[in-house]
Amino acid sequence: MKKNMDQLFFSLFQIGVSINQLNKQSEKQLKLSMVQWSLLKTLVEIPGATAHSLAEAVGVHPSTLTQTLKRLERKKYIFVMSDPSDSRKKLISITRLGKETMDATSKSLLNFSEEFTVIQKELKQALQQIPAEA
C-alpha cells in the first residue's frame, strides 16, 4: 500500500511539472498562459467582475490572482475600474484585445497535441495508482 501511495504522489508531481511546462509554452507561443486564458474566459461570462467574484468562479483565493491580473492589465487584455457606487471595489472587464487574444489562443491550443499526449499518459498512470477505497 505504502509503495503505491509513494508512486501516486510521484506521478501527481510529474503531472504538475508537465502542466507547468505547457503553461509556460502557451504563454510564450500564444501570448496567454493557461491561467491567464482561464481568467479571460471567466471574465467573458462575468462582465465587470470583482476580484472576489472572479476568484470564486475559478475556485482560487483572490490573493493568488493578483499577479496574473496585473500582467493581464499590463498587456491591456483586461481593464480595471472603480465600482461607481463603491470606489473601494474594483470592477474587472475583459477588453476587445483580450477577447480576440483569448479566441485566437483557443484555436491554437491544438498545436500542443504532443504535450497533451504526455499529460494524458501521466494522468492514466496516476489514476491506476489511486487506491479503490480512496
Next chain:
Amino acid sequence: MIPLLSKNSLVLLESFSFTRTLYAFDFDGTLAKIVTKPENAFMTKTTESLLEELSTLAPVAIVSGRSINDLKKRVHFNPQFLVGNHGLEGLGNNNASLTKAQAVCSQWVQKLKKMKFESGVEIEEKTYSLALHYRQARNKTNAKKQLLQSIAELTPEARVITGKSVYNLLPPGTLHKGAAMLHLIEKSSAKHAFYIGDDDTDEDIFSVEYSAGQLMTVRVGQKKTSHAKFYIDRQAEINRLLKILIGFHKKKANG
C-alpha cells in the same frame, strides 16, 4: 454615478457584448423625449431605426408604464419584448391576476371621477393601472396635493409610483419594474442585462439585486440619490448610445 459615455465605462459596456446580454429601455424620457402631452411622445425616426438594428444583433426590450396597446402605436417594429403597465403586461402574466387588476382600476376610476381636481389634471386609464398626470395643471403644487389626498382615499390601497409630473397607481400585489426586469432576463435567456431609464419608476430596476449575473444600470440625467451606477446627460444622447452598442455587436460579428 459616473458617465456612461466615457472611455472607462465604455470598456465595461463593450465587454457585455461578448456574451448574451439583454438590452432594455424605458420609453418616455429615454427612447422618446418628454413632451407636454404624453400622447405626443414618439421616438425620432433615427432612434427607432437604430433600436431596430440593435434588435437584430441582441435581444431588446422596451419596458414602460404605458399599456401594450399604447406602446404598439409608438413602436413600428417588433422588438423581442414589449413590457407594459410597469411589468403587468407582456410577461405572460396569468389572466386571473389581470382581470383582478382591471376590476380594481375601474373601481378607482369611478371614485376618482367624482372628485374635483385642478384643471389640467388628467386621468389616464391603462386598463391594468392608472396614471394621474399633472404636467399641464396650472398650479402644480395644488394639483399634487389634491391627487395625493384622493389617492389615499382609494380602496384597495394603491401602490403609487411617482414619475415625472405623474402618479402611477398599481393594484396591490402587482409586479414592479424591478421584478419585471428579472422575469424578462429569465425569459430572454440572457446572462446579463443593460437597463436605461429616466425617472423614479426606474429606481425599482436600478436597485434590484440580481445575483445570477451582471446588471448594468443607466439613468438619463445625473442624480445623486439614484441607485443607477451610470448616467448619460440627456435624452438626446440615446442615439449615440445606440450607435455604440450596434458598433460593439457588429465588430463581434465580423471578428
